[in-house]
Amino acid sequence: MIKARVTVTLKNGVLDPQGKAIEHALDGLGFEGVGQVRQGKVFDIEIEGADKAKAEADLKAMCDKLLANTVIENYSVSIT
Amino acid sequence: MKSAVVVLPGLNRDRDMIAALTKISGKAPVTIWQTDTEIPDVDLIVIPGGFSYGDYLRCGAIAARMPVMRAVAEKAAKGVSVIGVCNGFQILVEAGLLPGALMRNSSLKFVCREVKLQVANANTAFTHRYQPGQIIRCPVAHHDGNYFADAGTLARIEGEGQVVFRYAEGTNPNGSINDIAGIVNARGNVLGLMPHPENLIEPAHGGTDGRGLFESVLGSAQRELVDA
Numbered sequence: 001m002i003k004a005r006v007t008v009t010l011k012n013g014v015l016d017p018q019g020k021a022i023e024h025a026l027d028g029l030g031f032e033g034v035g036q037v038r039q040g041k042v043f044d045i046e047i048e049g050a051d052k053a054k055a056e057a058d059l060k061a062m063c064d065k066l067l068a069n070t071v072i073e074n075y076s077v078s079i080t
Numbered sequence: 081m082k083s084a085v086v087v088l089p090g091l092n093r094d095r096d097m098i099a100a101l102t103k104i105s106g107k108a109p110v111t112i113w114q115t116d117t118e119i120p121d122v123d124l125i126v127i128p129g130g131f132s133y134g135d136y137l138r139c140g141a142i143a144a145r146m147p148v149m150r151a152v153a154e155k156a157a158k159g160v161s162v163i164g165v166c167n168g169f170q171i172l173v174e175a176g177l178l179p180g181a182l183m184r185n186s187s188l189k190f191v192c193r194e195v196k197l198q199v200a201n202a203n204t205a206f207t208h209r210y211q212p213g214q215i216i217r218c219p220v221a222h223h224d225g226n227y228f229a230d231a232g233t234l235a236r237i238e239g240e241g242q243v244v245f246r247y248a249e250g251t252n253p254n255g256s257i258n259d260i261a262g263i264v265n266a267r268g269n270v271l272g273l274m275p276h277p278e279n280l281i282e283p284a285h286g287g288t289d290g291r292g293l294f295e296s297v298l299g300s301a302q303r304e305l306v307d308a
Contacts, residue, residue, distance in 0.1 A: 017183075071173075
């Protein structure tokens with residue numbers, strides 16, 4: 001069993017109103033020195049088998065086809 | 081005019097759309113289910129609004145990958161008119177049938193109110209019954225209508241007249257770039273818009289400004305019939 005983590009984040013330059021709201025909320029809680037906050041998504045995915053190279057290629061295809069909207073989002077894949 | 085309405089789990093504007101199409105075209109649309117792989121011969125396919133698949137992952141993302149959307153894409157490639165309203169617009173951009181993306185409203189709030197729309201291009205199959213630049217009333221109800229496209233895409237769609245509706249008179253409810261409310265594809269046969277013209281088609285709705293959109297498509301379909 002291969003365990004992977006896919007992280008999807010907004011591209012630079014894409015407005016992130018949710019991140020901005022979190023940024024302001026952190027400021028309101030008194031956390032000083034908080035700069036820009038960007039919100040993203042994390043997917044923990046289990047893949048059967050032991051072929052890490054194939055798993056990585058499959059995960060990238062999953063990102064391109066469904067997990068990320070590459071118009072506005074970047075993704076990264078890490079296999080543990 | 082023969083029309084079809086795509087019905088997916090979680091959509092909730094399908095009945096309004098069916099009622100509007102029936103009233104304006106005089107013929108009830110056929111309904112197409114998510115697993116259908118073929119769509120009968122129609123002049124117009126409509127994907128109505130709602131919250132398909134609970135808006136999970138991204139609005140419209142799951143619906144865009146259902147078998148029925150491959151059938152919609154095939155019909156669109158053959159030149160059949162396609163309209164996506166609200167969640168239907170989100171599904172069309174997720175499916176790659178329209179450029180750009182629809183993001184969370186800049187206010188972070190769900191907006192449900194009336195806005196003003198400017199007809200930015202009255203020379204399309206969907207808008208020729210309106211005057212160029214005409215301002216119409218239209219309701220909106222959405223949480224993710226904030227249209228975004230990268231600079232190159234934006235310049236292209238603006239330059240090619242693909243921006244069909246803009247929020248007018250300071251009524252942009254979601255922060256969308258260039259006040260974009262509705263766009264067509266390069267070929268001009270696929271329209272996506274966030275507002276709900278199907279909810280303003282008879283006096284009981286409080287106005288009929290939305291009729292022009294459906295009457296335009298109806299007119300285009302009849303013209304093709306005459307040409308053929």
